[in-house]
Amino acid sequence: MTTPYNMVTLSPSLVLQVLRNRLLLKASTKIRGDLVHKPGSSVYAGFDPTSDSLHVGHLLTIIPLIHFQHAGYQPIAVLGGATGMIGDPSGRTKDRESLSTDFVQENIIKMSSILSTIFSNSLSLVSVTPAQPVLKILNNADWYRDINVIEFLSGFARSFRVGAMLHKESVQLRLQSEHGISFAEFSYPIFQAYDFFHLHQNYKTWLQIGGGDQWGNISSGCELLNKCTQEDIEGLTVPLLLSSSGEKISKTANNAIWLSPNKTSPFQLYQFFLQTPDDTVHQYLLNFTFTSFEEIERIILDHLSNPEKRIAQVHLAKQVTQLVHGERGLEEALISTKALFEDQQLLYSLSRDSFEKLFKSVPSVSLSKEEVKSSADKLVNVVYHLPGINSRKKARKLIESGALHINSKKVESIDEKWSHDTHVIRDYISVIKIGKKTVQLIKWT
Known part of the structure; x- marks a missing residue:
């Protein structure tokens, strides 16, 4: 179990110290130590709905929002119904594809559900007071619909200097690229700053949180709003989540681990952090x-004493899965993990409905039982159909190295015969494990 802690009385500077100690603070404006905000003050982060799900990289932005929430601040998530149509140039070498209004609106509905679920699940992981402020989800298209473009350009946008915008790293990279940058994406920081201005005027918002690649947009927006409002308007960025190769985990990089159970199951999310x-x-x-912090230090000491038990990874995987998918999602992940890696009898006892539910996002291929009966004798001639294998040569290498398991049983020989009675569970499915991490399914028709 997590050791809950109560942050309700913490000031902004103390919350920043918590984020710093948790390695969640990459950069920030100079937030005064004596800064005090009125009751009802809010902090926000923005998410453009370019996909129907957030991914694990977004958790590094969401979690600081939760920390501020538990310090008594109103958390606000702004979904870019307007800015998502424009496209943020940060971290890209060419313009984003144009998105339809219907597509964006569908994504907003799905992202809103994910955010609400995460904030609700966090209540079981951190002790809170009855007066805990709840998450507010806003769509920035709601305030741009009534803005006249001429008034916007001649008013708020007049404060931006093109020279300063041209010097931004994201703009420079795009100017030097083959595709250049469109005026629409060049203007994105203006809209991001206006979002902050609107929130400050209407929701007492004083802090914006974003990813590390957003620092240029956030810091310039804060500087402008400080001048406009003569108040303390602040910003901070969090580290980007990187893959083992040092690449940003994102939709653009095609390596995202999604927070929607329909795209990445609780089992897959659990396995990602378990590894x-x-x-x-x-x-x-x-x-x-x-x-x-005390509990983490104890877990690390236990882990170092018994590294083969992966105590730290198990705790991490459980906590993140419960945050994203709740206690029921965690239970599903634990049952799936036990069935695949620990208890062969449990795997064979699962009903067809249980397989569909627990492994619905696991990569699979459909094969015909009649086709295999007539064309395959050796097991290698069946498993090569899987997306993660794709060739008989690779299938043979996996078997020879002892890395291929079918229904939790290791395949010992490349000459092993395929048997539907032996290798298929409930006349419906075969569970293929490749190495320690990869699981795929054969669904029989």
Whole structure:
């Protein structure tokens, strides 16, 4: 169990210290230590609905919002119904594809559900007061619909200097690229700053949180709003989540681990964090969980004493899965993990409905029983159909190395015969495990 802690009385500077200690603070404006905000003050983060799901990289932005929520601040998530149609140039080499209004609106509905679920689940992981402010989800298209474009350009946009905008790293990279940058994406920072201005005027918002690649947009927006309002308007960025190769985990990089159970199942999310390397797990416990510092230190000491048990990774995977998918999602992930890696009898006892529910996002291929009966004798001639294998040569290498398991049983020989009675569960499915991490399914028709 997580050790809950109560942040309700913390000031902004103390929350920043918590984020710093949890390695969640990459950069920030100079937030005064004596800064005090009126009751009802809010902090926000923006998410453009370019996909129907958020991904694990977004958790590094969401979790600081939760920390501020538990310090008594109103958390606001702004979904870019307007800015998502424009496109943020940060981290891209060419313009984003144009999105339809219907597509964006559908994504907003799905993202809103994910955010609401995460904030609701966080209540079981951190102790809170009855007066806990709840998440407010806004769509920035709601305030742009009534703005006259001429008034916007001659008013708010007049404060932006083209020279300063041209010097932004994201703009420079695009100017030097083959595709250049459109005026629409060049103007994105103006709209991002106006979002902050609107929130400050209407929701007492004083802080914007964003990813590390947003620092240019956030800091310039804060500078402008400080001049416009003569008040303390602040911003901070969090580290980007990187893959083992150092690449940003994102939709653009095509390596996202999604927060929607329809795209990445609770089992897959659990497995992603369970496979965290030893040299990263301490950082991830600080980043992704609300476990107390004392508890984390105890977990790390236990882990170092018994590294084969992966104590730290198990705690991390449980905490993140519960945050994203709740207790029921965690239970599904644990049952799936036990069935696939620990208890062969449990795997064979699962009903067809249970398979469909627990492994619905696991990659699969459909094969005809009649086709296989007539064309396959050796097991290698069946498993090569899987997306993760794709060739008989690779299938043979996996078997020879002892890396291929069918229904939790290791395949011992490349000459092993395929048997429908032996290799198919409930006349319906075969579970193929490749190495320690990859699981795929054969669904029989």
